Amino acid sequence: MVEKSVLYLGGGSMAGVFGAGIVTKLQEENAHEKIKTIFGASAGAFNMAYFLSKQTRLGSRIYYEDLTENFIDAKKILSGTAQRFYNRFIFRIPIEKMYNPINIDYLIQIAKTQKVLDIDAIKDSKIQAFVKVFNLDTKKIEYLDLKRNTFQRLHEAVSVIPYYFPNNQNFIDGEVISPIDFDTIRNFYPHEKIVVCLNHSPEEGLSRKTRNTLEGLVATMMYKEIPLVRIFYNKTNKINQEIEKIKQDKNSLLIFPPENNPSGNSTTDKEKLLTTYEMGQIEAEKILDFI
Secondary structure, three states, X not given: OOOOEEEEEOOOHHHHHHHHHHHHHHHHOXXXXXXXXXXXXXXXXXXXXXXXXXXXXXXXXXXXXXOOOOOEOOOHHHHHHHHHHHHHHOOOOOHHHOOOOEOHHHHHHHHHHOOOOOHHHHHHOOOEEEXXXXXXXXXXXXXXXXXXXXXXXXXXXXXXXXXXXXXXXXXXXXXXXXXXOHHHHHHHOOOOOEEEEOOOOOOOOHXXXXXHHHHHHHHHHHOOOOOHHHHHHOHHHHHHHHHHXXXXXXXXXXXXXXXXXXXXXXXXOHHXXXXXXXXXXXXXXXXXXXX
């Protein structure tokens, strides 16, 4: 019997091209039979979907062919923030008129009409697949089956606040609320090997904490009943704690980009994205050796 492992594929918007490189290498080395379950967060949910359908080359091209334009609009950050402030404290603005710096609907449309995701192949895959989301009603992290209502699950998983204001949606990107959540995965699978793939360096300091706090302030304007300022502020400490848990777990492996990685969450330079994609393929060799 083949020993099977568990994967966690993290998010990070455009930085997810690193994870796309990882799943591309895993597919090309026929690693599917060695994987029992995959958890995907944000961009990792998309990488997971194209891995399950065995279309990783196609899915990876989305980053450097389609998302370099019409996906991230930095000019809408200030105007979108102003709208969220106005909506929270002055007068209600219809959600469909909100400015979103990240165009999630455009991403979903690409997967439906251009880099067409094979839904039947996903359903036929023997690998269990779950997207990590935050339930706005219960205010808890949940793991939803990707094989049921796949595009809806993907839309929910990549609805990253405060950069996208979802309309009529109970679930949002879970990783912006709870990074990794390693204890839950280990409790689900107490004996299996676990591979945690991040798309950014795990070392986060003051600058990251400052950004988290600002994002939390804007996110609170969207969901006043959830203590998002505190949650976002504590994310840096929480992810550092998660990293220590993974390192201390002898049956787990942590993968993240090398220091010279040129891509971040908002990178739209094709050459930089391709470089990061290739880095992901190289780092995937460690996974193949581990599992």
